[in-house]
Amino acid sequence: MADEPNVHQPKTDIAPGYTFGTVTDQIASVVLTRRTPVFWYASFGVGLVLLLLFLLAVGLLFVKGVGIWGLRTPVMWGFAITNFVWWIGIGHAGTLISAILLLLNQRWRNSINRFAEAMTLFAVACAGMFPILHLGRPWLAYWLFPYPNTMGVQPNFRSPLVWDVFAVSTYATVSMLFWFVGLMPDLATLRDRTHNRFARFAYGILAMGWRGSARHWSVYETASLLLAGLATPLVLSVHTVVSFDFTIAIVPGWHTTFLPPYFVAGAIYSGFAMVLALAIPLRSVYGLQGLITDRHLDNSAKVMLATGLIVAYAYMLETFSAWYGGNTYEQALVWHRMTGPYRISYWSLILCNILAPQALWFKKVRSQPALLFVSAIVVLIGMWLERYVIIVSSLAQDFLPSSWSVFQATRWDWLTYIGTIGLFLFLFFLFIRLLPMISIFEVRTLLPAAKVEEEAQS
Amino acid sequence: MIKPIYALMAEFDNPTALVAAARAAREKGYRKLDAYSPFPIEELTDALHLHHNKLPLIVLLGGIAGGLAGYLLQYYVTVIYFPINVAGRPLHSWPSYIVITFEMTILFAAISAVLGLLALCGLPMPYHPAFNVPRFALASRNRFFLCIEARDPLFDRARTIEFLETLEPREVSEVAP
Numbered sequence: 216m217a218d219e220p221n222v223h224q225p226k227t228d229i230a231p232g233y234t235f236g237t238v239t240d241q242i243a244s245v246v247l248t249r250r251t252p253v254f255w256y257a258s259f260g261v262g263l264v265l266l267l268l269f270l271l272a273v274g275l276l277f278v279k280g281v282g283i284w285g286l287r288t289p290v291m292w293g294f295a296i297t298n299f300v301w302w303i304g305i306g307h308a309g310t311l312i313s314a315i316l317l318l319l320n321q322r323w324r325n326s327i328n329r330f331a332e333a334m335t336l337f338a339v340a341c342a343g344m345f346p347i348l349h350l351g352r353p354w355l356a357y358w359l360f361p362y363p364n365t366m367g368v369q370p371n372f373r374s375p376l377v378w379d380v381f382a383v384s385t386y387a388t389v390s391m392l393f394w395f396v397g398l399m400p401d402l403a404t405l406r407d408r409t410h411n412r413f414a415r416f417a418y419g420i421l422a423m424g425w426r427g428s429a430r431h432w433s434v435y436e437t438a439s440l441l442l443a444g445l446a447t448p449l450v451l452s453v454h455t456v457v458s459f460d461f462t463i464a465i466v467p468g469w470h471t472t473f474l475p476p477y478f479v480a481g482a483i484y485s486g487f488a489m490v491l492a493l494a495i496p497l498r499s500v501y502g503l504q505g506l507i508t509d510r511h512l513d514n515s516a517k518v519m520l521a522t523g524l525i526v527a528y529a530y531m532l533e534t535f536s537a538w539y540g541g542n543t544y545e546q547a548l549v550w551h552r553m554t555g556p557y558r559i560s561y562w563s564l565i566l567c568n569i570l571a572p573q574a575l576w577f578k579k580v581r582s583q584p585a586l587l588f589v590s591a592i593v594v595l596i597g598m599w600l601e602r603y604v605i606i607v608s609s610l611a612q613d614f615l616p617s618s619w620s621v622f623q624a625t626r627w628d629w630l631t632y633i634g635t636i637g638l639f640l641f642l643f644f645l646f647i648r649l650l651p652m653i654s655i656f657e658v659r660t661l662l663p664a665a666k667v668e669e670e671a672q673s
Numbered sequence: 674m675i676k677p678i679y680a681l682m683a684e685f686d687n688p689t690a691l692v693a694a695a696r697a698a699r700e701k702g703y704r705k706l707d708a709y710s711p712f713p714i715e716e717l718t719d720a721l722h723l724h725h726n727k728l729p730l731i732v733l734l735g736g737i738a739g740g741l742a743g744y745l746l747q748y749y750v751t752v753i754y755f756p757i758n759v760a761g762r763p764l765h766s767w768p769s770y771i772v773i774t775f776e777m778t779i780l781f782a783a784i785s786a787v788l789g790l791l792a793l794c795g796l797p798m799p800y801h802p803a804f805n806v807p808r809f810a811l812a813s814r815n816r817f818f819l820c821i822e823a824r825d826p827l828f829d830r831a832r833t834i835e836f837l838e839t840l841e842p843r844e845v846s847e848v849a850p
Contacts, residue, residue: 235711235815361750369755372747378772381743385780392787400813404711407810423797426804427812429695431794432713433723438790441732442783449779456772659712667716668689 228323228661230505235659238506242655243408245501251648254500259644265637272630273348281351283627289618290610294628295349298635300457300602301485302342303383304478305595307450308486309335310390313397314446317439323514325657326506329401330497331490332394333652337642338489339387341635346379348631375459382456389449393442396435399425400656454482461605467544468552468609471536477529484522484568485598487515491591493643495584497652506653513581519594520575526601527569544614556621557608560600567597679802679850680822681833682809683842688714691817694840695720698821701836705825709803709818731789732782739781743774805849820848 275283286293309331316324347356359380361369370377402422409415425431458478461469491512498507537545552561571593574580581587607622646652659665685691688710695708695717708717718724747770751757756764791797803809803820812818819840821833830847837845 239711239814361746367755369750371757372751372773373766373769375772378776381773381776385776388780389783392783396787396790400712404813407813423791424799424801425796425813426801426809427709427711428794429708429710429714429717429721430723431796432710433718434726434728434790434793436713436718437726437728438786441729441786445732445736445779445783445786449776452772452775452779456776459772656712664687665712665714666688667692667714669716 228508228510229326229658230508233505233662234664235662238658238662239404239408239655241503242506242651242653242658243405245647246405246649246651247409247411247414252500254496255644255648258640259648262637262640262642262644265634266641267637268630269634269637272627272634275627276348276631277353281349283625284631285623285625285628287620287622289613289620290607290622292349292606292610293622294603294624294632295345296460297599297602297606298632299342299345299349300478300606301599302338302345302635302639303386303457304454304482304485304598304602305489306335306338306342306386306390306486307454307479307482308490309333309338310386310393310446310450311483311486312490313393314443314450317443318447322661323511325661326653327490327494327511327515328657329394329397329654330493330646330652332390332397333643333646333650334486334489334493335390336387336394337639337646339383339390340642341639343383343387344635375456375463378456379460382453386449386453389442389446393439393446396438396442397654397657398650399423400427400435401651401654403427404655405651451479454478466609466613467542467548468605471533473529473532473536477526477532480522480525480529481598481601484519484526485595487519487522488591488594488598491515491519491587492595495588495591497647499584501652503653506658509582509584512584512587513578516575516581516587516590519591520572523568523572523575523594530565530569548609548612551612552604552608555608555612557604557611560604561608564597564600564604567593568601571597677850678823678830678847679805680820680848681828681830681837682803682806682818682820682846682848683837683840684808684811684844684846685817685819685840685842688717688817690841691819692716692720694819694837694842697840698819698836702827703821703825703833705822705828707820707822709809709812709820711813711815711817726793728786728789728793732786735785735789736778736782738785740774740778742781743777744770746777747773802848802850806846808844808846816843 284293284295309328312324312331313328313335316328347353350356359370359377370380399422402418403425406415406418406422409418455475455478458474462471462474464470494507494512494515498504534549537549552558572590574586574590580590611622612619683694685694691708691710692714695706698706699720699722706721708721710717748765751766752764758764803812803818808816809818819837819842821828821837827833834845
């Protein structure tokens, strides 16, 4: 870091004028001293109300079974799996920012990685619930894991659905560990700054006695590099394994080799959209424009544009390979998607995912937070529709026209979906209130004063 | 009158001063040193000769253990414990074991990275003498501390204070044990 070649072109990652003290105080004050803004109460309240609705929907599901959803033969994977893929995809941006950009030495990530990782954690929590709720008897979810049991049976390790159990649970665990390791020095800061006895005790227990010793920092740096190195292949594998849930089956529209990279790109696409959708309101409410600068928004929008183009390429490839492959069923499927009962969803996803994001080519759009926020929401809707179309339209019109039917979502489908958005908001705003949303110690390293001047040497 | 102390601690304003002080103390012959900073400083690690730690080895071993556990679990279940003959296909179907073997490798490696970090740092540590210095709370904000421990063979209360004063710190304090 000391011998970076570009020291002479000062491209600051955060606004000038910050010192170690002011950075610390500004970020810590959100948790410790400042009045909680009305925005927080409103968002947390919306989250809480939706969470209660979610509990209602899930309670009814436990009593009556998955029949309350619109699942009817042949569409047995409806909203639940769509939402699962959507949520887990959103999580991927957090790991990309925290792990891949760390390995690539993209230091601007330091001020957005903390809340992006929290977003990952809560998105995975929302995602993980859907396959379990979809089981029919969710209280037997532990049967998914291999354990010695009196039934004498074990999971089928040749099934991608079991791979998914391992991939998602590993992803959740590793994301949590990575996030916690990143939090430790900041928890120590909060412990040392707070005047509240209870808060000091709680943060003190969580910080585990961290005191910023040079011995600790050197191990700590090794640990975060190693964790980043482990999380990088992991994040790429998770959505690949999710796509195996589809590609290993022989259903037209699912059984293709390009689905894994296409899923990973789509995941990062929707994830960065969520990062923008969260960062833009947060930074203006808490006045953090100096730390989450326009450059961060610009970079995130560029990542969104790039991954959006990969997704656009995948759509073209999907259509092309159906036509060029000469498989009647694949061709019929693509035709049905474009002109059949799901045409409105299909064309809206093309509009949301391919056409609308082209606006991000223009610097004027990328420098307008309000426009960026809108385009992030558009992409989130588009990516949800994409998963919906892939899953539902492929199943609804399969090989036998006599078994075709159209999926009708019920109010409980919608409530369960919107309910998890509530759970996400609830957890996320709890995080904003209780923990530093920006990594304090990593932002300190961005300051010019953090550089050790070497004159005595040589 | 003379109570034993844990260490002497000098407080600095900026990372450059701390690194210079750490180098000077090493040169002077002090070995039981520790430095405290609000963020990791690469040069400080060099100055205190802290570059080698066993964490990579721990993570490697954890990863190998996880991979083996994942593979052997699947082998045991699909070949020995619960064999299913599907049209005579081999029971030891290794290509389908790859995903879970990979995930278990990552899982065990990551868990050993975190446990290894805590073990090598001796955390959780509910009590440490450094916290007896009131100004040490700033070590997690904007101040930099160099600590020479009393168990250092060269340590002498008066002479070490004198030495630390030559480094132009903001303050030198005694750390109660």
